Amino acid sequence: MRKAVIQLETLSCPSCMQKIENAVKGLNGIDQDSVKILFNASKVRFDFDSDSVAITDIEKAIEDLGYPVVKSKVKSS
Numbered sequence: 555m556r557k558a559v560i561q562l563e564t565l566s567c568p569s570c571m572q573k574i575e576n577a578v579k580g581l582n583g584i585d586q587d588s589v590k591i592l593f594n595a596s597k598v599r600f601d602f603d604s605d606s607v608a609i610t611d612i613e614k615a616i617e618d619l620g621y622p623v624v625k626s627k628v629k630s631s
Contacts, residue, residue: 557600
């Protein structure tokens with residue numbers, strides 16, 4: 555498992571958090587229990603299996619909802 559933090563542009567509403575959380579949790583290879591949306595920091599933090607899903611796929615799932623990704627940071631856990 556790898557840990558990732560994705561920095562988003564400023565989140566403006568709590569319902570945005572729910573949409574992003576559902577999109578990330580819906581992807582194969584995501585540790586469901588690890589997904590955290592940090593509203594005030596506009597970050598998404600989660601653990602994922604890099605053999606099952608690529609960070610670019612996770613970014614795309616978020617961007618497809620209309621939330622631009624500023625940057626991502628991935629590290630081995």
